[in-house]
Amino acid sequence: MNIAYISKSTSFIAGPVPNGDFELTPSGGFSNEGIVDGPAGIPNWKANGTVELVESGQKQGGMILIVPQGRHAVRLGNDAEISQQVKVEKGSVYSVTFSAARTCAQLESLNVSVPPASQTIDLQTLYNVQGWDPYAWAFAAEEDNAMLVFRNPGMEDDPTCGPIIDDVAIKKLFTPDMPKDNAVINGDFEEGPWMFPNISLGVLLPTNLDEETSSLPGWIVESNRAVRYIDSYHYAVPQGKRAIELLSGKEGIISQMVETSPNKPYTLTFSLGHANDKCKQPLAVMAFAGDQAQNVHYAPNSNSTFQAAGVNFTAKAERTRIAFYSVYYNTRTDDMSSLCGPVVDDVRVWFSGSWRNGFGGSGRLAVGLAFWLFVWVLV
Template identity: 50%
Template structure:
């Protein structure tokens, strides 16, 4: 009897340990059937409409959710699926959701391909309770339907439910956001160093990059520092900024950088610790991503009450330069902000927004 009880206790201990290990696993991957390539069984589809809320493998669906193959559609429409072959389309008030194990208190970023299907002001609502955010999909940043977004959240428990929802009521029932891939990545909080007051200065800590995402990852507007998919940085603008990687773009240094793709409507900021009335030097790299973005560019940088303009003439060849200026701190916290003065599109694709690239942001005190 004692042996049996001991065995039971050991089994329970192993199960608990396994559950904890699962929750503690570092995540940097697609969600279960995150690319939607596992299709519903034949009985789970009526033409393109998914039948039953458990019919799509790995996901729970609610409302009118369609299982789409990329390309021409009945009625003359065309759905671009940039990440694979299949996608889902969310009808009015429809949603898809998935429950995943996470670490309480940790920061995560969801990366997903999303685009509107009609020339209407479509919105995609992303939620991980108690956090929620609406992503406006009206602006197309690339002309091939390959827009990829990242959205950050901080886990409140060991298990979270990720939901993508279409909150709108479109006049045309054939309209609604298209989602073609979903991934997740755990993010680590960056810290300033003795040599640099800026956190995540080279943008190396950022969201998951889908394998075939050659157009970069858009960081949605109005992302606060606490849950930003770009740790340490605030996306405080009306439009998105783009997180780009060295595999698909030219970046000044390291593995990643940020492209300011929407002019003055595309800005990033960070609040750093400073000493009032002390003088600091701010240095950063500015250039182009070697993606066909060309012309006279200008990055404006703000720190305390000081402003600095960094002009750069892009030939679209991936060149960059390092610029610096001084500022005087007014308070114990100083906001540094960067945005592009002008709007740009690629020379080979006027439907794709682009802009100057910034990288290697550095702030150090200057001794009197």
């Protein structure tokens, strides 16, 4: 695994933070009680409050505690926190990836911050039957030294309850240049948060309405539920190495404001696919472009896992909103619980001009889609 963090004088580019998996042995060894002894009880981290190093297979009552990866993870009690100072570059945007699981409470949450930036992430929804998920959260560095903090904001009757954290990494984000003849930034989703190569669950992107500090540059998640950032090593991706899997129906929406010229005709095109993760069909997306909306069902050729789709629209302003969400609430066929959905990739918005009629009208929609699918295959 390539780790770009070299020393305390070198800023992060991408990789796990020091002891981000909590496997380094504390100076006094791993305690049988698990409770961290003092603020420096976890190597490379500072602890405050009831912080516990939990071990894989450890039981609490009749429940086995979840450790996402390896042998150890950290559990935060009521109002407890862990923090680590990381070297960053002032003015740059970074994304923090971490794995989290809840323990006792149904309504557990986790606050992640690099002050003054902060977000509380709801852990109530279980997105897969393994009981934990990787998440990503982004921040803009205001100084060259950042204090990364994870805190349990809850106050449970049992002070040892609280979220479990593991596999913490950070990545410096770069906003891709706007491609020629395409108004969409990062429409191929190749720029995004750090992904651990040995974790096959993708990375959840929770609600984020700030396009300037998004783990998915150019895009925002404007919904109550998360969407899943996936890679081609563990999922079927239409093109490149990254894509977005839409989850939870209308509760999982991604969108972007693209530059347009008022009263000009444009075409939104995208690839719609199946992640090859045993997601139960039917799959469909609702695609929005300005004041136009199109319900597109996944129905590819027998030898393909994706298809091309498009929406025509006339821009009404200098910026036009494009957005996608899943029409259905889909789960996997093997466990009927893990959330999944349609895959969106290769999103483009371009001035359609004389080609506008290729998609215009319901009678010519199929012909237009077939034409652009043919062009896409040739490219």
